[in-house]
Amino acid sequence: xxKITQTQPxxxxxxxxxxxxxxxxDTSDQSYGLFWYKQPSSGExxxxxxxxxxxxxxxxxxxxxxxxxxxRKSANLVISASQLGDSAMYFCAMRTNNQGGKLIFGQxxxxxxxx
Amino acid sequence: xxGITQSPKYLFRKEGQNVTLSCxxxxxxDAMYWYRQDPGQGLRLIYYSQIVNxxxxxxxxxGYSVSREKKESFxxxxxxAQKNPTAFYLCASSFRLGQGRNQPQHFGDGTRLSIL
Numbered sequence: 001x002x003k004i005t006q007t008q009p010x011x012x013x014x015x016x017x018x019x020x021x022x023x024x025x026d027t028s029d030q031s032y033g034l035f036w037y038k039q040p041s042s043g044e045x046x047x048x049x050x051x052x053x054x055x056x057x058x059x060x061x062x063x064x065x066x067x068x069x070x071x072r073k074s075a076n077l078v079i080s081a082s083q084l085g086d087s088a089m090y091f092c093a094m095r096t097n098n099q100g101g102k103l104i105f106g107q108x109x110x111x112x113x114x115x
Numbered sequence: 116x117x118g119i120t121q122s123p124k125y126l127f128r129k130e131g132q133n134v135t136l137s138c139x140x141x142x143x144x145d146a147m148y149w150y151r152q153d154p155g156q157g158l159r160l161i162y163y164s165q166i167v168n169x170x171x172x173x174x175x176x177x178g179y180s181v182s183r184e185k186k187e188s189f190x191x192x193x194x195x196a197q198k199n200p201t202a203f204y205l206c207a208s209s210f211r212l213g214q215g216r217n218q219p220q221h222f223g224d225g226t227r228l229s230i231l
Contacts, residue, residue: 004157035219043203045158045222052217091157095220099173100146100165101212103220105157 002027004092006106013082014114020067021077021109023092029053033095034075035103036066040088048090051075082113117142121206121223127231128193128200136191136226138206145211147189148220151175152203161204164189165211193228201229 003026013019025034036048051059051066059066067076079086089110093103119140128134140147146165150158160173164183178197183189189208193200204227207220 033217037222043205043225043227045205045207047219047221050217050219093157095212097212099160100148100163100171101209102148102160102163102173103150103158103207105159107155107157 002029002094002096002104004094004104004106006092006109008109009107010110010112012112012114013079013086015084016081018078018080019082019111021079021090021092021111023075023077023106025073025075025092025094027073027094027096029097031097034066034068035093035095036064036075036077037091037093038086038088039091039108045091049077079111084113084115087111087113119206119208119221119223121204121226123226124224126226126228128228129231131195133192133194134228136193136204136206136228138189138191138223139187140189140206140208140221140223141187142208142221143186144208144221145186146209147183148207148209149173149179149181149189149191150205150207152205152225158205161191203227 032053034051038046049061065078089108092106122137148163149161162181164170180192206223209220210218
């Protein structure tokens with residue numbers, strides 16, 4: 001069965017420091033996509049970064065980077081130089097090859113950035 | 116600006132009542148999705164549509180219905196058969212899977228549904 005696991009319900013980080021949010025996944029597909037979304041308290045889901053299963057290099061988008069270890073089936077999100085506005089829920093998701101390419105989401109990690 | 120508009124932002128349902136959540140997109144996406152989010156949980160797929168006049172059940176479709184008469188619109192009806200409708204509902208759209216695996220799903224701002 002396809003599954004996303006986020007084992008950190010909550011994380012704290014000091015402003016300006018880096019933080020890693022963990023994500024492991026399970027799939028028997030050879031081709032898949034991994035996404036990270038940010039959900040502020042207002043509720044909208046904001047796309048942050050994408051990693052394809054065949055991508056050889058780790059994805060980066062500004063302060064966000066993805067530490068992709070395919071053999072371990074992990075896709076951890078690294079946020080560098082944390083800002084107060086980074087406080088939010090963060091979801092790891094996998095795009096499947098069935099059900100119209102639906103996203104399977106993890107339970108999320110609540111990140112709190114301390115001043 | 117292109118995006119997804121969901122309305123209303125808050126909705127209250129009386130027992131035995133059907134309510135409809137609106138979702139409109141101007142991103143020219145073929146695929147649209149409805150997800151449900153319960154407190155402290157990730158999102159679960161209710162229904163999806165890859166093309167006009169076609170839609171499929173997701174993982175938790177019981178008690179819900181949808182229509183896709185226009186490319187831009189994908190309304191969700193929460194029927195009286197859905198016994199636990201209180202949740203946050205998110206609509207999303209994207210290019211179809213074959214059009215670009217790396218294309219993210221774009222989400223609306225959501226509708227919070229509660230029972231009166």
